[in-house]
Amino acid sequence: MSRAELPRSVLERRAIIYVRQSTGTQVQENLESQRRQYALADLARSYGFTEVTTIDDDLGRSASGAVARPGFESLVAQLCQGSVGAVFCLEASRLARNGRDWHHLLELCGMVQARVVDEEGVYDPSHPNDRLLLGLKGTMSEFELTVIRRRMVDAALAKARRGELRLPVPVGYVWRQETGLEMDPDRRVQEAVRAVFRLFHRLGSARQVLLAMHRDNISFPRPADGKRSTPLRWAAPAYRNIISVLENPFYAGAYAYGKSHHRTQLVEGRLRKTYGHGRPMQEWTVLLKEHHAGYVTWEEYERIQEKLRRNAYRKPAGEAKAGRGGRALLSGLLRCRRCGRMLSVTYSGRGVGVVRYSCRMGNSMHGAAPCITFGALRPDAAMAHTLLAVVQPLAVEAALMAEQLAVDGEDERKRALELARQQAAYEVHLAQRRYEAVDPDNRLVAGELEARWNAALSRLHECEARLVAAQGTVRTSPSKDERNSSPEPVVTSEA
Numbered sequence: 156m157s158r159a160e161l162p163r164s165v166l167e168r169r170a171i172i173y174v175r176q177s178t179g180t181q182v183q184e185n186l187e188s189q190r191r192q193y194a195l196a197d198l199a200r201s202y203g204f205t206e207v208t209t210i211d212d213d214l215g216r217s218a219s220g221a222v223a224r225p226g227f228e229s230l231v232a233q234l235c236q237g238s239v240g241a242v243f244c245l246e247a248s249r250l251a252r253n254g255r256d257w258h259h260l261l262e263l264c265g266m267v268q269a270r271v272v273d274e275e276g277v278y279d280p281s282h283p284n285d286r287l288l289l290g291l292k293g294t295m296s297e298f299e300l301t302v303i304r305r306r307m308v309d310a311a312l313a314k315a316r317r318g319e320l321r322l323p324v325p326v327g328y329v330w331r332q333e334t335g336l337e338m339d340p341d342r343r344v345q346e347a348v349r350a351v352f353r354l355f356h357r358l359g360s361a362r363q364v365l366l367a368m369h370r371d372n373i374s375f376p377r378p379a380d381g382k383r384s385t386p387l388r389w390a391a392p393a394y395r396n397i398i399s400v401l402e403n404p405f406y407a408g409a410y411a412y413g414k415s416h417h418r419t420q421l422v423e424g425r426l427r428k429t430y431g432h433g434r435p436m437q438e439w440t441v442l443l444k445e446h447h448a449g450y451v452t453w454e455e456y457e458r459i460q461e462k463l464r465r466n467a468y469r470k471p472a473g474e475a476k477a478g479r480g481g482r483a484l485l486s487g488l489l490r491c492r493r494c495g496r497m498l499s500v501t502y503s504g505r506g507v508g509v510v511r512y513s514c515r516m517g518n519s520m521h522g523a524a525p526c527i528t529f530g531a532l533r534p535d536a537a538m539a540h541t542l543l544a545v546v547q548p549l550a551v552e553a554a555l556m557a558e559q560l561a562v563d564g565e566d567e568r569k570r571a572l573e574l575a576r577q578q579a580a581y582e583v584h585l586a587q588r589r590y591e592a593v594d595p596d597n598r599l600v601a602g603e604l605e606a607r608w609n610a611a612l613s614r615l616h617e618c619e620a621r622l623v624a625a626q627g628t629v630r631t632s633p634s635k636d637e638r639n640s641s642p643e644p645v646v647t648s649e650a
Contacts, residue, residue, distance in 0.1 A: 165268065171230055172207060173213075173244050174249075176189065182215045189214075198243065202241070220253035234260075234263040234264065240270065246273055251293065254294070315410075318410045318446050322412065326377070327406065343574040343577070348406065354368070355459065368391075369392070408444065408446060409453060411439055414434060416434055484539065491514035491526050500512060500531070510532070583608070
């Protein structure tokens with residue numbers, strides 16, 4: 156249909172210019188596409204429209220139907236009001252890339268006698284031939300999106316199976332264009348990651364690792380912007396930092412792809428996708444062991460995962476429970492002989508209170524008769540006496556091992572503080588060089604660089620003070636003569 160054949164009833168209504176780009180990257184970089192879409196307003200005026208409205212609320216939103224598009228919804232609402240004479244778009248894919256939205260739009264345009272206009276011509280959805288052509292364009296647009304997505308997914312999967320797909324690497328690794336994947340050359344970063352594994356091997360709990368690092372003032376590197384691995388900032392670790400190191404197979408030298416998947420749900424007639432749902436290890440798409448140098452071996456990684464699983468508090472009834480504090484020695488270890496349920500611990504009285512083991516789950520959950528209840532004093536005392544009798548031959552070795560662990564922990568803390576001091580010293584020298592390189596007459600820049608130099612000096616003094624305080628608490632392992640003269644442990648019956 157030519158421009159002269161547009162009815163006056165159409166030209167008297169509003170022309171809508173629909174502008175859309177699929178991603179934020181396209182919005183920032185594909186500026187020519189934006190210019191061409193906004194230029195459709197001049198095309199609408201050349202057709203004879205006096206009222207032209209541009210809808211660009213969907214910039215950076217996909218038209219696949221998986222995300223909400225307020226701009227498209229506004230367009231549909233105005234069509235339903237009958238105030239739109241034509242919808243201008245650069246091509247069919249700008250309006251929709253799914254059949255549901257596309258055919259719904261064409262249906263509304265046909266009902267209100269609105270036109271669909273692109274750079275190739277004018278289409279009247281109420282005419283069968285134009286409706287057929289528009290339907291083919293929409294189908295091709297939807298098919299094109301499916302093909303593009305399938306090609307990208309297949310290509311990424313093929314590279315992942317070879318271990319060449321560049322995934323975001325965790326703290327402690329760098330993936331450079333020149334040298335490829337390698338451990339972070341910063342020794343302080345490496346030491347921070349290894350400290351997490353050493354502390355977990357010693358303490359056996361992710362939370363205890365967190366508490367130990369806070370107690371010893373051991374910092375952990377984090378991405379400065381929260382996303383990319385560089386640059387890094389040093390701060391007190393959070394629990395998620397510890398657990399992410401312990402659970403990530405990348406630190407065991409394994410390349411893993413497809414550890415999570417997305418779920419699609421139909422919400423209010425529109426598909427919604429949610430991402431980040433984890434998969435069991437046996438369902439991962441790609442798992443390449445010994446792909447790169449690891450901080451721990453794969454066998455050690457599997458032992459860590461088993462330990463973390465056992466440490467979980469809410470577990471099936473048939474598994475051993477993790478201790479949750481309290482004075483009861485056998486918490487989570489006793490079962491009722493009558494019903495087989497786990498015994499619970501109750502505390503009564505003020506202050507220290509009285510500890511009792513009781514089987515009350517059947518009564519509270521199913522109304523069954525109470526099974527047993529008894530005080531914890533004598534069972535705990537008997538268990539403590541038996542335990543001490545069993546470990547008595549190894550008491551000296553256990554004490555020496557505990558002392559050695561304490562010495563190792565102190566050495567680890569000093570090593571971390573020394574690396575922090577070296578990093579602070581480097582920052583001081585860097586700030587000094589930058590200050591000396593600037594023109595002294597440029598006081599705006601020189602003043603700021605001087606303030607940064609002073610801040611770096613303050614951090615260096617703080618690191619040196621912590622290091623001196625740590626060196627003041629020197630622990631040494633007992634000598635061989637001290638070991639031989641150590642008294643034998645005495646077994647008592649007290650809990």
